[in-house]
Amino acid sequence: MMDWTDRHCRVFHRLISRHARLYTEMVTTGALMHGDVPRHLAFNKQEHPVALQLGGSEPDDLAHCARLAQEWGYDEVNLNCGCPSERVQRGAFGACLMAEPLLVRDCVKAMVDAVDIPVTVKHRIGIDPGTSHAGDSYDFVRDFVGTVSEGGCRVFIVHARSAWLKGLSPKENREVPPLHYDYAARLKQDFPDFTIVVNGGIATHIGVEAQLELVDGVMIGRQAYHDPYWMIEADARWFNDLREPLTRDQVAHAMRDYAARVIGVRDNTQAGHPHVVQLRHIARHILGLYQGMPGARAWRRMLSDATLLAGNDPDLILRAVALTAPARLAA
Numbered sequence: 001m002m003d004w005t006d007r008h009c010r011v012f013h014r015l016i017s018r019h020a021r022l023y024t025e026m027v028t029t030g031a032l033m034h035g036d037v038p039r040h041l042a043f044n045k046q047e048h049p050v051a052l053q054l055g056g057s058e059p060d061d062l063a064h065c066a067r068l069a070q071e072w073g074y075d076e077v078n079l080n081c082g083c084p085s086e087r088v089q090r091g092a093f094g095a096c097l098m099a100e101p102l103l104v105r106d107c108v109k110a111m112v113d114a115v116d117i118p119v120t121v122k123h124r125i126g127i128d129p130g131t132s133h134a135g136d137s138y139d140f141v142r143d144f145v146g147t148v149s150e151g152g153c154r155v156f157i158v159h160a161r162s163a164w165l166k167g168l169s170p171k172e173n174r175e176v177p178p179l180h181y182d183y184a185a186r187l188k189q190d191f192p193d194f195t196i197v198v199n200g201g202i203a204t205h206i207g208v209e210a211q212l213e214l215v216d217g218v219m220i221g222r223q224a225y226h227d228p229y230w231m232i233e234a235d236a237r238w239f240n241d242l243r244e245p246l247t248r249d250q251v252a253h254a255m256r257d258y259a260a261r262v263i264g265v266r267d268n269t270q271a272g273h274p275h276v277v278q279l280r281h282i283a284r285h286i287l288g289l290y291q292g293m294p295g296a297r298a299w300r301r302m303l304s305d306a307t308l309l310a311g312n313d314p315d316l317i318l319r320a321v322a323l324t325a326p327a328r329l330a331a
Helices: 007-016 029-034 037-041 059-072 086-090 094-099 101-114 138-149 181-190 205-212 222-226 228-238 248-262 279-283 296-303 316-330
Strands: 050-055 076-081 119-123 155-159 195-199 217-219
Touching (some): 007 248, 007 279, 029 059, 037 059, 050 059, 076 094, 094 119, 101 119, 101 138, 119 138, 155 181, 181 195, 205 217, 205 228, 248 279, 279 316, 296 316
Parallel strands (some): 076 119, 119 155, 195 217
């Protein structure tokens, strides 16, 4: 979810679900060791529970960044061993780490020793078909989890596809390699004391419920981003919170109020890297709010209009609601 689940996106999703655990986009250790820490780590209190996802492969650097996560108030720190992008591979982290379970174990141990918050790992079921790391072998992912757990990790988020590091784009890596949800279920059987969370291609509530019969949790990615109001049932279905959820219009109004508070605020406090919040930084995340509803196209069109967004007027969100309301009322 690189460049997607920033703090504005997470505030939006928290309005839809009070309880779902939110994850940041992956932040590299280099960005925190040598870059702008406040810009990468600052978040809004209403985002809790929220986890920081790290990308890196040096135990000492990861330990330092885990300490930063704890100092900034994150509820969890997660090590990414699943991203297949070439940029991440050049940095020798992400999915290519699955070929080095002993290194991942050492990274996890360094992080666990450094902080009190949970340290978790997100990974694929294998990498590169036809190799000893291939996802067509359950034994590989079983052994990976077993080795990494020696470092102290007890929560594994399993993207139930292999990552094909050669020949497929990141987008193709989310679609082409076959899904093996049964591997996640077998991990739960083999490691009953661990928390096993499954991820990948799950886009229906029935699908979530089926997985929760076999594992401890389900991570939803692009489905929650492209059709975010789909998550409105999460609190009642899975967290036993029967309070009345917000309507789409109420979410839109709340995002207008949020935008009014943060537009024009510098969210990078270190000199030399000015970054001031613009309406476009917020509006891009809420385009899917009315997905599947009459008027959804007009909503997206208005909140994607560069000329309108340039005005930085948070009331543009309310004007978009008003524009789409007649179509929804007539439906």
